[in-house]
Amino acid sequence: MIDALLEGLFLVLQWKAFAFMLLGIGLGFWVGLLPGLGGVTTLALMLPFIYAMKPVEGFAFLLGMHSVVATTGDITSVLFGIPGEGTTAATILDGHAMAKKGEAGRALGAVLASSLVGALVGALALALAVPIVRPLVLAFGSPELFMIAIVGIAFIASLSAQGGRGMLRGFLAGGLGLLVATVGQDPQAGIARYTFDSLYLWGGLDLVPVLIGIFAIPEIIDLVVRGTSIAGDLPKGRLNQGALEGVKDTFRHFWLTIRCSLIGTFIGIMPGLGGAVAQWLAYGHAAQSARSAEERQGFGKGDVRGVLGPGAANNSKEGGALIPTVAFGVPGSSSMAILLGGFFLLGLVPGPDMLTAHLTVTFSMVWTIVLANIITVVVCFLFLNHLARLTVVRGHFLIPVILVLVFIGSYTSNNHYGDVVLMLFFGAVGYLMVAGGWPRAPFVLGLVLGKIVENNLYISVARYETAWLTRPIVLVLMALAVAVVLYPLLQARRSRSRRAEHG
Amino acid sequence: MGNRASLILGVGIMICAGAAVVIAMGWPWKAALFPIVIGIPVFCMAAAEVAWGLLGSGHRGEAMDFQLSEHVPPKIAIRRTLLAIAWMAGFFAAIVLAGFPLAVALVVFLYLKLQGRERWVISIGFTLILWAVFYAIFDRLLHLPFPAGLIQGWTGLG
Numbered sequence: 001m002i003d004a005l006l007e008g009l010f011l012v013l014q015w016k017a018f019a020f021m022l023l024g025i026g027l028g029f030w031v032g033l034l035p036g037l038g039g040v041t042t043l044a045l046m047l048p049f050i051y052a053m054k055p056v057e058g059f060a061f062l063l064g065m066h067s068v069v070a071t072t073g074d075i076t077s078v079l080f081g082i083p084g085e086g087t088t089a090a091t092i093l094d095g096h097a098m099a100k101k102g103e104a105g106r107a108l109g110a111v112l113a114s115s116l117v118g119a120l121v122g123a124l125a126l127a128l129a130v131p132i133v134r135p136l137v138l139a140f141g142s143p144e145l146f147m148i149a150i151v152g153i154a155f156i157a158s159l160s161a162q163g164g165r166g167m168l169r170g171f172l173a174g175g176l177g178l179l180v181a182t183v184g185q186d187p188q189a190g191i192a193r194y195t196f197d198s199l200y201l202w203g204g205l206d207l208v209p210v211l212i213g214i215f216a217i218p219e220i221i222d223l224v225v226r227g228t229s230i231a232g233d234l235p236k237g238r239l240n241q242g243a244l245e246g247v248k249d250t251f252r253h254f255w256l257t258i259r260c261s262l263i264g265t266f267i268g269i270m271p272g273l274g275g276a277v278a279q280w281l282a283y284g285h286a287a288q289s290a291r292s293a294e295e296r297q298g299f300g301k302g303d304v305r306g307v308l309g310p311g312a313a314n315n316s317k318e319g320g321a322l323i324p325t326v327a328f329g330v331p332g333s334s335s336m337a338i339l340l341g342g343f344f345l346l347g348l349v350p351g352p353d354m355l356t357a358h359l360t361v362t363f364s365m366v367w368t369i370v371l372a373n374i375i376t377v378v379v380c381f382l383f384l385n386h387l388a389r390l391t392v393v394r395g396h397f398l399i400p401v402i403l404v405l406v407f408i409g410s411y412t413s414n415n416h417y418g419d420v421v422l423m424l425f426f427g428a429v430g431y432l433m434v435a436g437g438w439p440r441a442p443f444v445l446g447l448v449l450g451k452i453v454e455n456n457l458y459i460s461v462a463r464y465e466t467a468w469l470t471r472p473i474v475l476v477l478m479a480l481a482v483a484v485v486l487y488p489l490l491q492a493r494r495s496r497s498r499r500a501e502h503g
Numbered sequence: 504m505g506n507r508a509s510l511i512l513g514v515g516i517m518i519c520a521g522a523a524v525v526i527a528m529g530w531p532w533k534a535a536l537f538p539i540v541i542g543i544p545v546f547c548m549a550a551a552e553v554a555w556g557l558l559g560s561g562h563r564g565e566a567m568d569f570q571l572s573e574h575v576p577p578k579i580a581i582r583r584t585l586l587a588i589a590w591m592a593g594f595f596a597a598i599v600l601a602g603f604p605l606a607v608a609l610v611v612f613l614y615l616k617l618q619g620r621e622r623w624v625i626s627i628g629f630t631l632i633l634w635a636v637f638y639a640i641f642d643r644l645l646h647l648p649f650p651a652g653l654i655q656g657w658t659g660l661g
Contacts, residue, residue, distance in 0.1 A: 162566075165555055223592075432509075
């Protein structure tokens with residue numbers, strides 16, 4: 001085992017494999033930074049280029065590219081409030097709020113350090129968990145996956161706003177997200193739902209334009225209204241001093257970072273849930289870690305824990321997602337499905353062989369994730385101060401650049417003007433949500449999980465009728481859903497009575 | 504502003520959820536199950552939110568999310584918000600009429616000149632740099648298919 005581990009490292013360090021990995025990292029770096037250009041699309045575009053490569057070189061190239069996309073996507077989210085990737089939207093809530101407070105350097109330091117920790121945890125999980133995880137994956141059927149999704153929505157809806165009305169809005173936003181996800185051809189009967197005879201809507205609403213609209217448009221409007229730079233009129237000296245502080249934050253909240261990494265890994269292992277879900281669950285968990293209702297009020301306004309959680313989770317999920325792909329040939333996400341195609345192109349068959357005959361190749365994947373993330377984070381740190389200074393560039397220079405990125409980012413999802421219209425429509429919805437004090441996170445999670453919830457609910461009912469409700473893991477998850485709804489209410493009540501006691 | 508936005512959103516969701524349920528009732532149960540199961544509670548919650556807004560104490564509820572700047576006087580904030588919307592609508596119109604490459608150059612230049620009141624040299628220089636980056640990445644490197652605008656179609660230049 002140790003021999004295979006070391007051999008895997010040496011294989012990646014061979015000049016050709018290493019050069020391909022660097023090339024992949026370079027591509028992934030820019031794909032992550034540019035909003036709308038998805039890691040999945042790029043992975044698919046690059047697949048034909050691996051034909052002539054050896055397995056280790058091919059995976060060094062593809063995984064090197066794929067595993068850094070979330071890291072650099074976080075940078076765009078923090079600096080401009082635009083999700084660089086669908087999987088980095090949760091970083092905006094506190095990361096961009098920190099940038100606006102003049103703490104861009106600290107936010108970037110925190111998100112990069114937590115991304116690295118997350119990636120290492122994911123890679124370690126991949127190295128260790130293959131023999132352990134098989135029974136876990138097999139124990140989770142459609143009812144359990146449905147309940148995980150419900151827990152996720154309950155989690156974020158109850159934690160993303162304060163008070164009874166805030167919770168109502170959280171659940172309403174989550175429900176709206178689920179409802180919006182029903183647009184398009186239904187998977188069971190093939191009926192075109194809410195498409196209004198438009199061919200564009202048959203495939204459902206693409207996540208990228210919706211995310212860009214809902215997060216970027218309110219930020220752009222606010223930037224125009226303020227008439228200043230992103231960081232406002234804060235003294236410039238503070239900006240580039242915080243990077244190290246951000247790294248220290250990661251270690252100050254080390255267990256939170258580890259827990260969020262494990263959430264990301266777990267969600268990565270579960271088929272069909274994906275990174276977009278992992279980041280929101282991690283964000284919810286980070287918010288839950290607040291000791292009091294008052295402390296929780298700081299989330300969304302620039303609490304560094306809201307950066308660490310999603311930063312760690314969206315990187316750790318890669319290692320997790322590789323586990324079922326490598327061990328059972330079951331891809332947990334669309335990117336893993338494309339990677340699975342890479343296995344066959346390179347003449348490998350996922351399954352037991354990858355844990356015996358090709359164990360060194362499997363370990364070379366682990367090392368690729370580790371090395372790619374270390375290299376990316378080091379390179380990012382070298383340019384961190386320059387990146388942070390973008391937040392003091394005058395608004396009228398930044399706004400046209402952001403507008404170009406937003407319009408092209410949404411258009412490139414499907415190369416269709418409908419994407420731009422969709423982005424503008426959800427931009428208006430996002431603006432109303434922000435102006436009205438509604439949380440946007442539950443809406444996004446509802447939208448991401450909509451298809452998964454529907455499919456798993458349908459399969460559960462069709463296969464087990466009502467008996468699925470009594471399955472042990474389902475019951476445990478139900479209790480967890482109730483607990484996450486009640487917890488903030490009890491916490492607020494306790495906090496009120498404590499305040500009353502103190503006068 | 505906050506309560507009005509909340510009310511618009513609440514009423515909008517009520518109408519959409521109600522319509523979604525009514526439309527779904529005409530579909531086979533397999534397709535209708537999920538929209539109905541979700542649509543009814545969403546309609547009820549939206550109605551509760553609207554009622555809370557109309558009859559309640561006016562308490563906004565704190566979202567764990569970013570908040571719009573409040574230090575700008577309301578009249579100026581509304582004027583600038585409408586201006587931002589106009590720029591975005593203008594950008595979209597320019598894309599449809601002139602196609603992406605031309606629209607990018609046009610909007611960036613006009614924004615710097617009219618909104619930023621920058622000097623000619625800076626406006627033209629910045630526009631050229633941004634356009635060159637846009638062209639190099641999206642056109643030459645990624646070969647993204649940007650369709651010609653309507654104007655090119657009408658004039659036969661597309």
